[in-house]
Amino acid sequence: MANSERVAKLASWLWWVVALLIYALPVIYFVIIVILVRAPDWPQAVFPEARVEVRPDWITTGLVIVLAIVVALPVLHMLIEMRSLFGNYRRGDILTESSARHILGIGRAILSLAVLKVVVPAIQLMLLTSGHVLSFSLNDNFIVFTLAGGFLVTIGWAMREAAELAEENRGFV
Amino acid sequence: MEIVVRLDVMLARRKMRSRELADLIGITEQNISLLKSGKVKGIRFETLAAICAALDCQPGDLLEAVAEASD
Numbered sequence: 001m002a003n004s005e006r007v008a009k010l011a012s013w014l015w016w017v018v019a020l021l022i023y024a025l026p027v028i029y030f031v032i033i034v035i036l037v038r039a040p041d042w043p044q045a046v047f048p049e050a051r052v053e054v055r056p057d058w059i060t061t062g063l064v065i066v067l068a069i070v071v072a073l074p075v076l077h078m079l080i081e082m083r084s085l086f087g088n089y090r091r092g093d094i095l096t097e098s099s100a101r102h103i104l105g106i107g108r109a110i111l112s113l114a115v116l117k118v119v120v121p122a123i124q125l126m127l128l129t130s131g132h133v134l135s136f137s138l139n140d141n142f143i144v145f146t147l148a149g150g151f152l153v154t155i156g157w158a159m160r161e162a163a164e165l166a167e168e169n170r171g172f173v
Numbered sequence: 174m175e176i177v178v179r180l181d182v183m184l185a186r187r188k189m190r191s192r193e194l195a196d197l198i199g200i201t202e203q204n205i206s207l208l209k210s211g212k213v214k215g216i217r218f219e220t221l222a223a224i225c226a227a228l229d230c231q232p233g234d235l236l237e238a239v240a241e242a243s244d
Contacts, residue, residue: 171214173204 004092011089018083025079029072033065043128047121049135054128064124071116078109095166100159107152114145177237178216180209183228198223 036042043054056064085102093099122136184194191209195202200220207213221232228235 168214173200173208173213173216173220 004094007094008090008092011086015083015086015090018079018086022076022079022083025075026072029069033068037061037065047125047128049125049133056128060127063127067120067124067127071113071120074109074112074116078106078113081105081109095159095163097160097163097167100156100163103152103159104156107149107154107156109149110145110152111149114142114149117145118142174238175241176211177239178208178211179235179237180205180224183230183234184209187228189228194224194227197227 036046039045043056081102085099085106088094088096088099088102118136118138122134126134184191191205192202195205198220200223204213208216221235224235225232
């Protein structure tokens with residue numbers, strides 16, 4: 001099987017998976033948030049650094065939920081970019097400017113996620129503790145997301161270069 | 174100065190059809206047509222060598238540099 005056929009076949013499957021996730025993920029995320037927030041001691045369950053007596057009002061709870069949704073936005077953006085990329089691949093548009101742009105978009109989304117995963121929990125904890133606790137944690141997820149995002153951004157730039165060369169080559173007989 | 178492709182002249186001299194040349198050198202007839210009309214950015218040395226071999230000619234018989242007409 002030729003490489004382009006293999007890419008088209010796999011991309012076709014992945015397109016469906018990603019298309020399904022685009023609709024399923026927000027619903028799953030919403031359900032998880034609702035289940036978490038309904039528990040009486042949810043601040044302590046989500047943020048072990050929060051003091052036991054923390055009982056957030058509805059405004060604080062709302063803000064914490066909004067921030068949790070903000071973290072999900074790059075994931076959604078990444079899935080949308082992936083769907084477009086796999087759509088291009090299954091049509092056979094591999095070395096094109098459009099595909100390179102989508103790879104770049106996926107990389108940027110993962111980089112944003114790496115940053116938001118550090119910043120947002122710190123802000124949420126600060127809100128829950130009325131500004132008494134500020135805690136940043138850099139874990140292995142941050143390193144993995146940063147490396148993966150940086151890798152994809154680099155690949156995206158390289159693909160853009162390759163797409164320009166391919167476009168130039170298409171003019172040659 | 175612009176480069177004009179004289180492939181149609183050589184094909185007529187050798188009494189060969191575009192399709193025949195395309196089959197001989199292994200490129201599509203559409204590309205031969207694009208080459209004849211000069212609607213290509215360039216020609217690979219590999220293609221040029223194959224055309225020269227098929228038509229028994231030199232690159233200079235196929236390509237000609239002409240002065241661009243001024244408006």
